[in-house]
Amino acid sequence: MDTSSKMSKPASAKPTKKEHPQTEGRRERNKREKVARITAAARTLFYIKGYTETTTQEVAEAADIGAGTLFLYAKSKEDLLILVFKDEMSQLIEEVYGTIRKKAPLLQQTESLFDGFVEYHRRDVVIARALIRELSFSGNSGRRKDVLKIPEAIVEKLVHFVSAARARGDIRADIDPVEAARCLFAIYYQQLQTWLGNYVSHSAFKQNMHVLLKFVVDGMSVDDERKPEPSQNQRMSQTRKK
Amino acid sequence: MDTSSKMSKPASAKPTKKEHPQTEGRRERNKREKVARITAAARTLFYIKGYTETTTQEVAEAADIGAGTLFLYAKSKEDLLILVFKDEMSQLIEEVYGTIRKKAPLLQQTESLFDGFVEYHRRDVVIARALIRELSFSGNSGRRKDVLKIPEAIVEKLVHFVSAARARGDIRADIDPVEAARCLFAIYYQQLQTWLGNYVSHSAFKQNMHVLLKFVVDGMSVDDERKPEPSQNQRMSQTRKK
DNA sequence: ACTCATTTATGAGTAGCGTCATATATTCCG
């Protein structure tokens, strides 16, 4: 059954007979309760034991349901991850966004946002890995929308930054904020994977991401004064104009 | 067993016997033979039955080895994928690169390269999916190097394109070709995942990737000729699946 | 040729994800 069905009006009372989906009553309520129990149980266990070390049996037991019942609410073990983290992610995005100075330069804003996410993932790299891995394919049309919300929410924040920078005149007026935002996100996501995938160290990841983000932002700047590298003792003498 | 076996030299003080570097003997030979049989068997079965539908038992049987022996040569079923495709990928990269006009514009060269890869993956999306998924984490230090070779080889080709474009004067002289190449690759890889992960259709993927690659390349161009965007091009930049 | 340390092979065994027939609960309706 689709857990994300609407009709969440427990207005109760009103014994309106049929065709009033608002008073779905006990069943609907029970279902929500169970989803909540499952989510809580899974979250706790994943944090304590890690994702792969946690068995679906354990989650079912902790949620006090039968082993098979679990799969009525999450179609697979990976679904559990999404169930657990979709809310946490959405919340995280808003939280981090809230801490960012609205008047800071675009590159700084972008990096602050991504840094917030990275620091979050750093607290539990193993789960972040599992999450990234599961996100790599959505065979489930129900969960697809949930998953898509996350990058979309991030891109939305980036669009704000880019639009503001454009309004400020920091970047060219012909820049499409959505394109720019997606571009920045693509770099973040791909680089994030190199880190979580254990291909580069955390510091190398941060360094690489910085370089690439700067590369893109520089490409959007209104004037092509190229700083030849912020090396030591840099003389920015000539604002060469093309 | 790790195919890049360390010399079975117990670091003894005595290089007692003459080593047979050329003819490591029966053991070495047998090992290579088995790796070859396993790889061939796995490749065939993956193509015929698909990755998930192929069992490790079947691969072992087809390779005429015991079920447990398989795991001496591939530490996991996913390892088999890399074993099978690392060579094929390297070859593909060179092949596609060879078909690209060296004098074409940078954006066109880049898109031709990526298109070659995309068309390859299109022939077997399910395997491509599995491959991408498996590449998302390298817990195995032995395979990591093999895996890293692929993006590195792609970036290397991109560096050639960017360098040539810079020499031609198509892009600014202060562009770092490696940064540019990595940036383009990041966009390709992240967008590829949205397609293989079933989040967007093939056509939307191509469209989105085109837009983003163009965005980056435009940012590198030597002159800020304002993108006039000379038409009411379909505002399809947001196309999503379904 | 014989010994023996080391490497390689094996398949029965284990664990865990997901399924399914069956059972139980809830709602619908006369």
Next chain:
DNA sequence: CGGAATATATGACGCTACTCATAAATGAGT
């Protein structure tokens, strides 16, 4: 209320990736 219809719950079971104790093979030293 009764009883059919439908939705939800369950745990035993199937299937498969992977492990491990044991066996076989190899080759260097003697």
